Amino acid sequence: MATQDAHTSATTSTHMSADASAERIGWHKDYLTGSRPDLRVPVRRVHLSNGRDVRLYDTSGPYTDPAVATDVRRGLAPLRENWIIARGDTEEYSGRPVRPEDDGIKHTSPRGGLRNLDAVFPGRPRQPRRGRDGAAVTQLAYARRGEITAEMEYVALRENVSPEVVREEIAAGRAVLPANVNHPEIEPMIIGKRFLVKVNANIGNSAVTSSIEEEVEKMTWATRWGADTVMDLSTGRNIHTTREWVLRNSPVPIGTVPLYQALEKVDGKAEELSWEIYKDTVIEQAEQGVDYMTVHAGVLLRYVPLTARRKTGIVSRGGSIMAAWCLAHHKESFLYENFEELCEILASYDVTFSLGDGLRPGCIADANDEAQFAELRTLGELNTIAKRHHVQTMIEGPGHVPMHKIKENIDLQQEICEEAPFYTLGPLTTDVAPAYDHITSGIGAAMIAWWGTAMLCYVTPKEHLGLPDRDDVKTGVITYKIAAHAADLAKGHPDAQEWDDALSDARFEFRWEDQFNLAMDPETARAFHDATLPAEPAKTAHFCSMCGPKFCSMRISQDIRREHGGELSAAEVEAGMAAKSKEFAQAGNRVYLPIAD
Amino acid sequence: MATQDAHTSATTSTHMSADASAERIGWHKDYLTGSRPDLRVPVRRVHLSNGRDVRLYDTSGPYTDPAVATDVRRGLAPLRENWIIARGDTEEYSGRPVRPEDDGIKHTSPRGGLRNLDAVFPGRPRQPRRGRDGAAVTQLAYARRGEITAEMEYVALRENVSPEVVREEIAAGRAVLPANVNHPEIEPMIIGKRFLVKVNANIGNSAVTSSIEEEVEKMTWATRWGADTVMDLSTGRNIHTTREWVLRNSPVPIGTVPLYQALEKVDGKAEELSWEIYKDTVIEQAEQGVDYMTVHAGVLLRYVPLTARRKTGIVSRGGSIMAAWCLAHHKESFLYENFEELCEILASYDVTFSLGDGLRPGCIADANDEAQFAELRTLGELNTIAKRHHVQTMIEGPGHVPMHKIKENIDLQQEICEEAPFYTLGPLTTDVAPAYDHITSGIGAAMIAWWGTAMLCYVTPKEHLGLPDRDDVKTGVITYKIAAHAADLAKGHPDAQEWDDALSDARFEFRWEDQFNLAMDPETARAFHDATLPAEPAKTAHFCSMCGPKFCSMRISQDIRREHGGELSAAEVEAGMAAKSKEFAQAGNRVYLPIAD
Secondary structure, three states: OOOOOHHHHOOOOOEEOOOOOHHHOOEEEEEEEOOOOOOEEEEEEEEOOOOOEEEEEOOOHHHHOOOOOOOOOOOOOOOOHHHHHHHOOEEEOOOOOOOHHHHOOOOOOOOOOHHHOOOOOOOOOOOOEEEHHHOOOOHHHHHHOOOOOHHHHHHHHHHOOOHHHHHHHHHOOOEEOOOOOOOOOOOOOOEEOOOOOEEEEEEOOOOOOOOHHHHHHHHHHHHHOOOOEEEEOOOOOOHHHHHHHHHHHOOOOEEEOHHHHHHHHOOOOHHHOOHHHHHHHHHHHHHHOOOEEEEOOOOOHHHHHHHOOOOOOOOOHHHHHHHHHHHHHOOOOHHHHOHHHHHHHHHHHOOEEEEOOOOOOOOHHHOOOHHHHHHHHHHHHHHHHHHHOOOOEEEEEOOEOOHHHHHHHHHHHHHHOOOOOEEEEOOEOOOOOOOOHHHHHHHHHHHHHHOOOOEEEOOOOOOOOOOOOHHHHHHHHHHHHHHHHHHHHHOOOHHHHHHHHHHHHHHHOOOHHHHHHHOOOHHHHHHHHHHHOOOHHHHHOOOOOOOOOOOOHHHHHHHHHHHOOOOOOHHHHHOOOHHHHHHHHHHHHHHOOOOOO | OOOOOHHHHOOOOOEEOOOOOHHHOOEEEEEEEOOOOOOEEEEEEEEOOOOOEEEEEOOOHHHHOOOOOOOOOOOOOOOOHHHHHHHOOEEEOOOOOOOHHHHOOOOOOOOOOHHHOOOOOOOOOOOOEEEHHHOOOOHHHHHHOOOOOHHHHHHHHHHOOOHHHHHHHHHOOOEEOOOOOOOOOOOOOOEEOOOOOEEEEEEOOOOOOOOHHHHHHHHHHHHHOOOOEEEEOOOOOOHHHHHHHHHHHOOOOEEEOHHHHHHHHOOOOHHHOOHHHHHHHHHHHHHHOOOEEEEOOOOOHHHHHHHOOOOOOOOOHHHHHHHHHHHHHOOOOHHHHOHHHHHHHHHHHOOEEEEOOOOOOOOHHHOOOHHHHHHHHHHHHHHHHHHHOOOOEEEEEOOEOOHHHHHHHHHHHHHHOOOOOEEEEOOEOOOOOOOOHHHHHHHHHHHHHHOOOOEEEOOOOOOOOOOOOHHHHHHHHHHHHHHHHHHHHHOOOHHHHHHHHHHHHHHHOOOHHHHHHHOOOHHHHHHHHHHHOOOHHHHHOOOOOOOOOOOOHHHHHHHHHHHOOOOOOHHHHHOOOHHHHHHHHHHHHHHOOOOOO
16 A cells, blocks of 8 residues: 555654553554654554554654654654745744734733733744745745745655656646745645545634633644644634644644734724735745635625625624625725735745635525625636735635535536646535534535635534534544545555445455554544443454344354355454354355356 | 414413423413314414514324323324224234234243233223225325325324325325324324425344333334334344234334244244234234334345355345345245235235335445345336336335435335335435444435435434433434424425524524524533533523624624614614614714615
């Protein structure tokens, strides 16, 4: 499965388990090393009881490597720093001064500036970095010049494809590799339809409830379960500092919606926003290391009235803010008007655009309407401009869409946006199940990913109702990993099929522990099994807990295979199905049928 | 929405709520009355705070009607009894004597016969009924003769279509109305692609764990959340008595797999099964009132070797039992050989066939293989035979199928089986997420239902791992109701769209209580909302708990609608968004844009 034998290249190979019970160790963190010793790609290697192992994609970062000491107050090691420096096209500079209002603290606050914030990130300060003389230091620019960067080689190993495929997909704009030069901590990953479908998890405090530590913990928790990127959508106090903590501790690319922070700076009054405040916020976040930014530059003044007759109007926060601004000033969007300048800024940090769909439908009735597709055409236009500036670009999609209208979304987006990666929120396939919108949307997400969407933004059970807690984040991520993986299978991804095959083999051969270790959520699978058959011997029992010994179809089916020349597993022979086997052997001698019958 | 105004016809209209808090009442059980006073179709009528109401399909039976006193030890009232008698084509007869072994009690048991069972159903004994002189007393026979039965009128009201449409669909074999003459307690329902997609929930004790009361409780619990039929898959002790309790208390059709009980009668030894034992079991269950039976008559001797090279062989219990029997005897399946006689039996009770897919794939790798489709072709042949005997018939389908292979299943089934209703288990779209198989399969279920599957058999989170408990049953049912409803929407069902529209309107207008009451699971939706914003005023607050007051896109969007001539709801005006409104009104005077811009 690996392009390179990981066992020989593994430099860290300590057995470990995510749960505490040492006797249940069934996997370890491993690394694939590339052409240089500091290019080490993490994988989760699951050890099967039949002596084989299965390599799984791993997003959990150094936190699951017992050989690495992590400290959230110092942040992760800057893994990419030498690669960035070695390219010689960036420079350090003093950077924009951090101001109290970056954290939502007003000038008039009696509590004063940042110094008084307990929450300030204590890690080593680092000068920001940017492209020399405004040069585009983007993976897109490199790919177009024919360069295979260390980041590209990294994702090639990770995706089990050749580096040239990675370069080609990026150069063509069909994939993005979000990697701000100021976020050297990330383990590079790629988003594009040619690769494994990715999942984003949103975190973020809000004015209603907030805590920096909670958000950092949610980020590591989300990546542990498989989130490929995390968006920090914080809107309350300490927004700058929260983001600093998240960035310094994140092994995955971080996305934001700069408009949210810009709005905080004008006390939530959309009409007081300006290009200057927005631009300042983008630079602030780019210097911190945000890898991709959602920009709702497609919400044009003339599109706003198209939403007036909708059932649920505008449901995107960014979209509604921009619509309010446009109406208040009766002017074209400052994001649209200043888009070229914005491209220059993003290019000099390699921040990836995520062109937001501010007019996405908020209910089934509004799906695929004029407002939505008018904006999509504008996003196509902006995509072309961004590419001219060598800015990596993906396009956001809906939302709420009934099943029969989903395919039109991806087909149209791919056509209009020259196959730029599509990044969708769900879509939810019905409005009537609040508290289960991870499921209503997981259905749509799987379908749209199968048809070519590159990344899925998760939806948690709390969608429409409240802020997700730890359990909701896990449920959301796992539901979306299922959707993404189902799409990988449907797209015929060979690594995806290998995973399913390994688990199904284990199931057929009653290797319960292998089933658990291969499961997307080993702990819950084990706990559910234990709830019915808690005794340890049951996990090697040759019948399923659902059927009981008499009825187990897997067992009867194994007997049939035995009669017809299928392979016997070692486990089967060992574990003593002797009694039952004898029973059938007698019949077997009489009934043998050739396969060719 | 109703073909008849329910308010005028409602005979019971007491306000009630499923949860205990009286102040939260938002719906009541109502009835639509047909052409005769004893034809009363239950609906759930949700009252909205804007004075409107929404009618929802209701499967919960008399249990949610405060005007009806129910007693599980006596069973439900035999609602259809007079209709059946009035047709004059059935007769009562003494019936097959119930024997100890029907409950899994061996002849040699020192505990003796049924009389010693505490569990025996205490309700009023009733003579079984069957067609006079072996006549086919099936809804199919009536429909073909042009008769619209009371049951057909009932489902027409329930589905909001004309009775003639119901008759036509049944007559054409495109729909079934499972209604054994010995199960007069059911509220008739219909399964066919022209109608709302239905959901089945499995219950059943097993040799590993069991309790009669638990199974009855699971049945009422499943129907409360929306199960349209329930299959009793019990395999342990008291199998006859458990079924009696379930049938007498069930407002929905009950399905079984008679092979499971037959196997109990031969102590689990598949090779000791015979047509006589099987036939006796079918009659036993038909006399009790089982409405549809899964029959794995398509597992032919020559197909068994086709499974030998599969990754997971045969995963259907019934399929593996029949395969074992075929191999043990080296003879063709006794179900296939005696199928015509079986048809005659089913026709005389109006038991519906659910032709089982004993060779369905048990993993992604085995999907759509030769064994599976060979069996499907045989099911097509059996479907034709069953129809000749006027037996209502549906066809079971998989299983585990990756997304890109799902459509082929329904298309082929519809072609081969002359559009007989397809009834699928999921399908699961990946194997790697045990503990989340309600989700892996909910994705496939929604898709296959959109493409024409008539009924979905639910999968719970415990699939592959253990026996579902109460919470698992609820989660499974709701996940599948979501899949079914998403399919109804995608098929363009007008009633389905109306439900989504009502909820989305409530969401847009911040009518939180209406949102909860319209939700598929009001209690959980309310609880999730309360977890973030527990105070009662928050439920009338004009911002979402996710965004906080500054960012609420719904609120900003409402402001936009106000500027552009969208309708204002009464709630909006009332609830006093005056302050914010004024803010925008000033801007509004300057920025008005005509819709036609």
